[in-house]
Amino acid sequence: MKIKHVLLTALFSALGVGAYAQDTEHNWFIQGQLGASYSLGDADFGKLVSPAGAISVGKYFNPTIGARLSISGWRGRGGNGEGRPAYGFYYGAATVDGLLNLSTLFAGKNPDRLFNASLIAGIGYNHRFEPNSGSFMGRLGLQGSIRLNDAFALNLEALANGVSDRWNKKDDHGFDSYYNVLVGITYKFGTGFNIGCPDCEPVYYPKTYSEKEVQALNDEINKLREQIANHKCPEPEPCPEVEVEQVSKPALKALVLFGLNQTNVSGDQMMNVEAIANYMKENPDSKVDISGYADKGTGTDQINERLAMERANSVADELANKYGISRDRMKVSSNGSTIQPFSKNDWNRVVIMIAEE
Template sequence: MKTKHVLYSFALAAIASFAFVETGSAQVTVVEEEVTVTELIPGKPYYYAPKVGNNWYLSLGAGAQTFLTEHKGDPSYTLAMSLALGKWLNPYVGIRLNAMGGSLHTHWPTKEIMNHTRYAAVYGDLMWDLTSTLGGYNEKRVVSIIPFAGIGGAFAFKNPEAGHRTYAFPVSIGMKLNFRLFHYLDFFLEGRANAMGDHFNGVVEGKQVESIASLIGGFTVKFGKTRFKAYDPYADRMIINDLNGKVNNLRSALETCEARECPPCPEVTVTEVVTVPEPVQTCNPDLSIVVRFKINSAVVSQEEMVNVYNIADWMKRNPNCNVTVAGYADKETGTPAYNMQLSKKRADAVVNILTKKYGINANRIKMVANGSDTQPYPKNNNWNRIVIFSGSASQK
């Protein structure tokens, strides 16, 4: 009866662990002149791993196990060994490959006869960090509750009851308690129960389903200096709104200036014709227009197309002015060499739209790739995924 209670406890823990309610997303509306764009703003930040090698781990543990099958007398407990290699895909979900093995003892068909079954098993497990899901991601959290479920294969290479090798493909559930010691090392306690066919021990009678229940304790070594970084789309949306507001203010000021009436001209009293040289046109070096990009992207979004159009319109109204298109990348993501190529792709994307879509002469455009060595916004890394424009007078 005690062993049945162990299985029931595992089953109830797994069912409770998979109750998950996800918060919905809010919506915000951004208005640019006559164009209205609706953007989804999540209720919580997104997380990403800066490098592929981050969030891998290796676990080694040992503990006790018992074989729930045809048995006379009290259950027998033996040593269980465990080795696991895994990776957290995000702060909430992970996968791992777990190898376990040892010797299983059963008394059958009488209490005086003990059978020793040696076996090895490999499980593919899906891990779920219940604590992070309910309480939010915290890299320095001391205790975490992690339910898991998996499927695998078990191989009994010494089975005196069957007289030959036996195989099984068990399904399993379990619960892991993780205790953070420091950045690279954890201690864990883990319970697992599986279910397999009645043939694994070679005795096909009595119980229709056999099970190996285990309790393991050990240590986990974690790889990678950085775990997960947060990305907040709402903050970027606010930056874009602010930049679009500046553009609209400049347009309003320009329209107000153009609407002013000229004062009456004084009467001409000199009959001599004086040739007045045409004033030299100046080109504002600071155009106050930028194009922002998503992380690791060189695609101009629909929201940013209005800023590219504004530059094209300015160049058509100022044929004696050229423009410099300077691309940047944030220094906290990627290597300097990769960021240099990414900033060039961003600048090229803007230049292609100016020349191919709006017909601007390529000779009037200078493209510069600054990579991540130069950061226009050193206090906010997310602002540096950007293309910045500056104007200059044409050389004649």
């Protein structure tokens, strides 16, 4: 019974870890499953059914192909002929399983699909206890998964497992086999799900930039400012009786950088907002285009669209509330992560302001 308690403890511990884990598209996942196992043998069908469980951790490398490490086992059964009592034993197995999402393969990628079917094929090691005996094993099966939300899915799995002839304590075939039907829950990491407060917004911790990184960003901003300042139309040659046409002041461009999942304007970026405010005060007819962006390396399209808009609105609020710039002179928009103005991923957590008459 000690083996039974250990397997149950490990299974529910893994489920607990999965429920409290935190936040791209192809997430790591953890699965906890319980069900029944049927062993081929010389006994009535009902006598060869026993409990089974599994814990798996894996990852999809693209929308179609993935892999997992699975620890399974519990109770096996064997028989000495129909009408005779069956005998039981404990076993455990560790396998590396390849996963092929058949729904994505044949119907295309769809993160919001309600049902996905996947093919499972794996190899590993199986160990029987009391008495001890081990062997390599192979397995093949199918898994159906029903999407509950972004974080959780309900799965139903059927597996055929091939092991050595010693598995059921009898040398009566070339090899033994047993079959599992398991039901469980899959949790996908990186979804921002908070089991303590399902309706709460996830907490994001912004990246801390080193002094060297901040200096590099400020140097890039100053370089852009210098390019804008030096972009002037040439003065016309003075000519008698010729009226010189007045040239409008060049546009002013400034950037406001944000940390990972950050939407508030930090203190070291306020000088860039102030530069736009001063330009607009000096040029009462000028207007400003405020465009928010998010980096493509993290988050989903929906999350990035929201982050980019919140960043743009945060800059607009500073111009209006702190510097008194009318909102009628502002155009606020979000480009999400569909447009990446910079080649470096982290620089795309930015709001770009362009003020001109």
